[in-house]
Amino acid sequence: MKKRLPIIFCRQLSPIKGYSLLLFMAQVALGTKASAQSDTTKKINEVKVSSSAIPQIQNPAPVQSTSATDFKRTASFNVADAIRNFAGVNIKDYGGIGGLKTVSVRSLGADNTAVLYNGVQLNDAQNGQIDLSKFNLNNVEEIVLYNAQPTDILQTARAYASANVLAIKTIHPVLDSRKPYNIIVGIKGGSFGLVNPYLQWQQKVSKYWSFVINSSVQEANGRYKYHEAKDGSDTLAVRKNGDVHVQQADGGLYWTKSDSDKFNLQFNFYNSKRGLPGPVVYYAAPTNQRLQNRDFFVQSGYQHKAVNGLQLLINAKYAHSYVRYLDTGVYNSNGVIDEHYRQNDFYISGALAYKFTPNWKISYASDADISNLQSDVYKYAFPTRTSLFNVIATDFSIGQWRLQANLLNTYIHDEVKSGPAAASRSAFTPAVIATFKPFASQNLLLRAYYKSTFRNTTFAEQYYYAIVPRPLKPEYADQYNIGAAYTKSFAGIFDYINISADAYYNHVKDKISYIPTRSPETPSVINLGKVDIKGLDVVLKSGFKPFYNWKGLLSVSYTYQQALDVTNPTDLYYLEQIPYTPKHTLALNAGFTHKQFGVYYNEIFSSSRYQNSNNVPEYYLPAYSVSDASFVYNFLAGAKPVAASFEVNNLFNKNYAVISSYPMPGRSYRLTFQITI
Numbered sequence: 001m002k003k004r005l006p007i008i009f010c011r012q013l014s015p016i017k018g019y020s021l022l023l024f025m026a027q028v029a030l031g032t033k034a035s036a037q038s039d040t041t042k043k044i045n046e047v048k049v050s051s052s053a054i055p056q057i058q059n060p061a062p063v064q065s066t067s068a069t070d071f072k073r074t075a076s077f078n079v080a081d082a083i084r085n086f087a088g089v090n091i092k093d094y095g096g097i098g099g100l101k102t103v104s105v106r107s108l109g110a111d112n113t114a115v116l117y118n119g120v121q122l123n124d125a126q127n128g129q130i131d132l133s134k135f136n137l138n139n140v141e142e143i144v145l146y147n148a149q150p151t152d153i154l155q156t157a158r159a160y161a162s163a164n165v166l167a168i169k170t171i172h173p174v175l176d177s178r179k180p181y182n183i184i185v186g187i188k189g190g191s192f193g194l195v196n197p198y199l200q201w202q203q204k205v206s207k208y209w210s211f212v213i214n215s216s217v218q219e220a221n222g223r224y225k226y227h228e229a230k231d232g233s234d235t236l237a238v239r240k241n242g243d244v245h246v247q248q249a250d251g252g253l254y255w256t257k258s259d260s261d262k263f264n265l266q267f268n269f270y271n272s273k274r275g276l277p278g279p280v281v282y283y284a285a286p287t288n289q290r291l292q293n294r295d296f297f298v299q300s301g302y303q304h305k306a307v308n309g310l311q312l313l314i315n316a317k318y319a320h321s322y323v324r325y326l327d328t329g330v331y332n333s334n335g336v337i338d339e340h341y342r343q344n345d346f347y348i349s350g351a352l353a354y355k356f357t358p359n360w361k362i363s364y365a366s367d368a369d370i371s372n373l374q375s376d377v378y379k380y381a382f383p384t385r386t387s388l389f390n391v392i393a394t395d396f397s398i399g400q401w402r403l404q405a406n407l408l409n410t411y412i413h414d415e416v417k418s419g420p421a422a423a424s425r426s427a428f429t430p431a432v433i434a435t436f437k438p439f440a441s442q443n444l445l446l447r448a449y450y451k452s453t454f455r456n457t458t459f460a461e462q463y464y465y466a467i468v469p470r471p472l473k474p475e476y477a478d479q480y481n482i483g484a485a486y487t488k489s490f491a492g493i494f495d496y497i498n499i500s501a502d503a504y505y506n507h508v509k510d511k512i513s514y515i516p517t518r519s520p521e522t523p524s525v526i527n528l529g530k531v532d533i534k535g536l537d538v539v540l541k542s543g544f545k546p547f548y549n550w551k552g553l554l555s556v557s558y559t560y561q562q563a564l565d566v567t568n569p570t571d572l573y574y575l576e577q578i579p580y581t582p583k584h585t586l587a588l589n590a591g592f593t594h595k596q597f598g599v600y601y602n603e604i605f606s607s608s609r610y611q612n613s614n615n616v617p618e619y620y621l622p623a624y625s626v627s628d629a630s631f632v633y634n635f636l637a638g639a640k641p642v643a644a645s646f647e648v649n650n651l652f653n654k655n656y657a658v659i660s661s662y663p664m665p666g667r668s669y670r671l672t673f674q675i676t677i
Contacts, residue, residue: 060404060433061148061449062088062483062502062537064557068171071137073553073591073600075628075647077188077670079143079168080132084604085587086145087537087557091132092580093658096665097192097220098244098274101133105145105164106506107533107563107581108477111455114162118170118252118266120299120315121158123345125371125385128458134270134293135168138186138198139214139250142169147481147502148431148451153404154313156349157365157389160408160431163453163477163506170266172254173202173210180204186674190647192242193221194670213251220244222275226663227655228282239663240286241275260305270295279661288329294322297345309355313365319345342374359397366390373459381463382417404433412456422462425474427454447502448482461512461525473510473527480505483537495543495551506533529567531578536560550594557587565613573613580659582607582623598632611660624656626664641676 064086066074076082080101084091090104102110111128114121122130146165149155159165175182181203188196198216205211222242228235252266271294278287297319304312320343327337351365372384393406407430414421431451438444455475462470483502490496513528540556563581565573577583584607591600605625612619630647646669653667 059151059485060402060435060447061146061151061481062447062500063144063146063151064539065142065144067142068137068140071140072598072630072632072645072647074589074602075600075630075649075670076137078133078137079135079140082137082140082143083132083145083166085555085557085589085602087539087559087587088147088535088561089145089559090581090585091658093662093664095657095659095662096222096224096239096242096244096277097133097194097218098222098242098246098272099133099277099662100131102129103132103166105147105166106479106504106535106537107531107561107578108163108506108508111458111475111512112163112453112477114159114165116159116165116167117268118168118264118299119156119159119301120317120347120349121156123319123347123369123371124458125343125345126341126373126459128455128460134272134295136196136198136216136218136248138200138216139170139212140168141171143167144169147504148433148449148479149406151404153361153363153393153395153406154311154351154353155363155365156313156315156351157367157391157408158349160365160391160393160406161389161410161429161453162455163451163479170250170252171200171202171212172252173204173212175202175204175210177204183677184674185677186643186672188670188672190670191668192224192665193219195219208255208257209253210256211251211253213249215249216247218244218246218248222277224665224668226280226666228280237280239277239665241288242277244272244274246270246272246274261303263300263302265298265300267298268296277662280663281661288327290324290326292322292324292326296320311353311355311363313349313351313353315347315349317345317347319343319347340376343371345369345371361395363393363395364391365393371459377465379418381419381421383421383459383463384415385459386413386415387411400437402435404431406431410454410456414462416463422457422472425456427474427476429454443486443488445485446483447485449479450481451479453477453479455512457512457525470525472512472525475512475527476509478507478509493544493546495545496541498541499539501536501538503536504534506535507531508533529565531563532566533561533563535562550592552592553590555587555589557585559585561585573615576613576615577610579611579613580609580621582609596634598630600630600632602628602630606658619660621657621660624654626654626656627651637675643672643674643676645672646670647672 066082071082074082074085080091083089083103088106092102092104094100103113104110105113115130124130144167149160149165184200186198196216196218200214202212203210220243222244224239225236226239228237248270250268252264255263273292276287276289276291278289297317299317301315323341325339330337347369349365349367351363353361353363355361367389370384370386374382388411389408391406391408396403407428409428411426413424429452433449435445435447438446457472461472481502481504483500485500487498488496508531510527511529511531513526538558542554544552546552561581561583563578564575565578566575568574586605588603591598603625606623608623609621610619611621628649629651630645632645634643649668650666657663
């Protein structure tokens with residue numbers, strides 16, 4: 001049985017070269033503000049506009065988004081649920097309400113998808129993967145998936161460093177003097193003992209200042225039934241050791257003088273104790289593995305746009321994480337594994353952009369962080385990693401063309417307290433994005449991009465139970481994309497139609513992979529070799545009004561992926577699909593609203609795949625299709641808005657697994673009641 005490595009955060013900052021440049025950037029911008037800025041905003045009479053929200057898909061690189069209004073339509077409980085309908089997305093779900101959930105985009109792996117929280121990356125120096133089940137949706141306003149990178153070139157340098165970017169944007173209070181506060185109280189309950197009360201308080205403090213605070217508690221026993229089919233019995237068993245106990249709190253303080261002058265200070269706290277049910281091993285007792293997480297981070301950001309075209313973006317962050325992994329069912333001399341990890345992380349980023357003309361903009365960004373990790377693991381290295389990111393970018397439009405380009409330098413340096421450290425590494429990675437609008441109507445957009453990325457090894461890959469640092473090479477990926485997007489609005493029954501199609505080719509060199517060994521405590525990590533990925537993403541969205549006071553929505557996403565190992569023609573798995581990569585996935589969401597009532601249907605289909613690079617029958621995982629339904633009703637109770645919803649996941653009670661030996665729950669129910677004061 002493969003041991004799951006704990007998930008942890010870490011960073012720590014010390015003076016390094018490049019800080020003087022950041023200070024100079026801040027001085028320039030502040031000086032410009034003092035001498036050049038004037039408040040040109042004017043109040044105008046309020047005009048009410050009523051129209052359907054048309055999803056925007058005409059971006060330089062493919063962009064997919066989902067907002068708070070969509071979460072009920074897709075019966076989503078956390079961030080992983082909310083993005084499973086995106087094209088090109090493969091969620092690795094280990095089952096249950098507390099099961100680990102990570103995202104792989106276009107078969108590049110979770111390590112190649114950066115997760116931004118209000119513009120600042122969530123960093124996991126230990127494993128390189130963010131557990132999306134840890135983020136509920138109570139405070140999320142929008143989630144956006146960018147293939148390649150965000151479209152605005154005024155970004156942190158680290159936002160350019162990954163193959164794909166998943167951006168989580170939390171709720172920003174929008175209040176006025178007539179009602180300077182907004183309080184939301186709600187509770188969710190349902191199958192597997194789920195009880196999830198939550199509270200949100202938004203408050204306007206003064207003309208420019210406001211804050212929002214969220215808190216929630218989640219309790220669940222995690223006991224669900226599944227079919228034991230592989231042993232030939234086809235009997236019902238109960239998943240055990242999947243209980244979850246979570247306390248969360250987050251919030252932000254916001255200062256907004258104008259759209260061109262903003263500051264925020266945000267915090268996030270997560271505390272959990274949960275069981276790790278582990279893989280199903282027939283006729284074996286349930287696992288005794290437990291995981292405790294206590295994570296905290298605070299981050300701040302300042303954005304300023306001067307009238308002379310200069311823009312400044314500064315972000316800073318501190319993060320601390322504590323993880324305890326406990327297993328009382330092992331056969332070692334102590335009869336127990338009890339590991340503790342503590343990480344600290346400081347991060348700073350500065351970015352400048354300047355508009356030379358209305359059609360030409362350039363930017364420069366510099367990021368720095370230091371991550372360190374302390375652990376009581378036997379002969380651990382106690383690594384400290386310094387990471388520097390510097391990028392220069394440009395955005396230029398001429399006629400029907402728009403061109404974006406950037407060049408990123410990444411520098412990694414490790415220091416350890418025990419044993420030798422891995423070698424320092426530096427890499428330059430470019431990206432070029434081009435779009436063309438062939439018609440004056442602007443309805444059709446043609447786009448293409450090339451991007452190169454560099455992924456260094458994580459602490460786990462480099463040092464976990466390694467007597468000496470493993471001789472691993474960084475992982476490089478070249479991405480090519482060509483596609484088209486078309487959007488059209490109508491005045492009849494159909495409201496709008498959006499359709500996009502993107503074909504892509506990714507080539508991965510020196511792919512880093514875990515190889516099982518006799519002892520799960522001493523994993524072997526190697527550079528697997530080369531992987532070729534060919535794919536197609538197609539997205540269709542439409543809105544229509546069949547009858548008076550009725551509205552309909554339809555969203556369909558299809559993905560084809562051929563991800564083949566092309567390392568060595570003599571290997572048994574040469575030209576075979578890499579593990580856990582279905583060739584076909586399809587996501588469909590449809591629904592109707594009538595006044596205050598809405599009913600929605602969601603379906604996810606995944607074709608068969610293999611759990612091993614050797615595509616033989618013993619590693620075969622069958623295709624599955626899972627359906628969800630949700631019913632939403634909004635009404636007033638004493639002039640207070642109330643929202644009630646009823647959701648059914650796995651509507652037809654299908655027996656399936658996303659990860660081999662980790663059965664997913666059958667049919668489950670969830671009821672939500674929320675009132676706004």
